[in-house]
Amino acid sequence: MPAISTDRRHLLSLESLSADEILLLLEVASSFTEAAAGRVTPSTKLDGKIIANLFFEDSTRTRSSFTVAATRLSAQTLDLVGSTSSVSKGESLIDTARTIEAMGVDLLVVRTREAGAPAQIAREVECSVINAGDGSHEHPTQGLLDLLTIQQRFGNDLTGKTIAIVGDVLNSRVARSAIHGLTKLGVNVHLVGPTNLVPKTFEQIATGPGSVEVSYDLDAVLPSLDAIMMLRVQFERQRGNAITSDYRSQYALTVDRARKLPPDAIVMHPGPMNRGLEIDSEVADDPDRSVIFQQVSNGVAVRMAVLTRCLGGS
Numbered sequence: 001m002p003a004i005s006t007d008r009r010h011l012l013s014l015e016s017l018s019a020d021e022i023l024l025l026l027e028v029a030s031s032f033t034e035a036a037a038g039r040v041t042p043s044t045k046l047d048g049k050i051i052a053n054l055f056f057e058d059s060t061r062t063r064s065s066f067t068v069a070a071t072r073l074s075a076q077t078l079d080l081v082g083s084t085s086s087v088s089k090g091e092s093l094i095d096t097a098r099t100i101e102a103m104g105v106d107l108l109v110v111r112t113r114e115a116g117a118p119a120q121i122a123r124e125v126e127c128s129v130i131n132a133g134d135g136s137h138e139h140p141t142q143g144l145l146d147l148l149t150i151q152q153r154f155g156n157d158l159t160g161k162t163i164a165i166v167g168d169v170l171n172s173r174v175a176r177s178a179i180h181g182l183t184k185l186g187v188n189v190h191l192v193g194p195t196n197l198v199p200k201t202f203e204q205i206a207t208g209p210g211s212v213e214v215s216y217d218l219d220a221v222l223p224s225l226d227a228i229m230m231l232r233v234q235f236e237r238q239r240g241n242a243i244t245s246d247y248r249s250q251y252a253l254t255v256d257r258a259r260k261l262p263p264d265a266i267v268m269h270p271g272p273m274n275r276g277l278e279i280d281s282e283v284a285d286d287p288d289r290s291v292i293f294q295q296v297s298n299g300v301a302v303r304m305a306v307l308t309r310c311l312g313g314s
């Protein structure tokens with residue numbers, strides 16, 4: 001089994017994990033897929049543990065799947081949603097986290113608008129902290145579920161595979177976690193989108209043997225891909241970077257474009273999707289290519305693996 005070296009109490013980024021640590025988490029997540037779906041009882045239990053979801057940005061998949069994962073492992077959960085918490089009265093994120101910890105909670109799952117806030121909270125509390133998405137920085141459990149989904153199609157050794165991440169890369173924490181995870185496992189990544197949303201400087205952020213190449217021509221890269229990950233245009237994060245009227249004609253995964261992919265290439269999207277903008281419904285729902293709902297299912301298994309890593313378990 002590969003060695004574990006970083007502080008296992010927290011999961012704050014994929015950048016900070018080694019390839020071996022990522023592979024071990026994926027192996028554990030894979031062993032949890034049946035239990036995640038409720039078909040078997042997991043052999044690991046987190047009885048008596050309390051997990052708090054502190055979400056200061058909206059979520060459907062991440063928050064719910066942490067709750068499902070914790071429930072499968074027999075842990076208890078509590079939900080604190082930013083808009084209905086005392087943060088609206090001016091309480092700081094750190095005071096909020098320390099307040100919840102003071103109630104005896106074992107782990108905080110934190111989503112924030114501010115990049116770096118989960119790491120800051122982790123420095124201020126004794127309990128475990130998992131980053132569930134911080135601004136445009138990272139979304140490490142999303143990165144892991146993306147990797148697990150790719151492994152399920154192509155096998156555990158992803159060395160030499162090629163993926164395109166397309167669209168609003170600049171504002172995407174999903175893209176950053178994916179880039180770190182994929183390149184550490186030897187996958188070559190094309191980042192594709194308009195110049196204002198895919199700066200050339202992204203070629204420098206790879207942290208592994210896989211390469212990162214920025215390209216502005218989606219049609220040119222399609223025939224070489226094993227997987228394509230479409231990103232949502234994040235209108236809520238645009239700072240004068242609004243998309244232009246030709247965005248769809250240049251960068252959407254339309255039915256015609258999807259025909260240019262190799263026959264066994266898969267289509268991914270982290271969700272939520274802007275159907276009819278970055279991806280056509282026919283492509284998103286294509287039963288042969290689309291793994292979008294498999295990504296969601298894998299999110300439960302990955303979060304079970306991460307919760308067990310951070311909290312131990314009997």
Ligand code: ASP
Binds near residue numbers: 231232271272
């Ligand atoms: N749900 C993902 C995130 O929170 C992707 C997105 O919102 O576009 O980062």
Ligand code: CP
Binds near residue numbers: 061062063
């Ligand atoms: N993929 C993702 O993080 O979805 P939510 O924003 O719905 O959690």
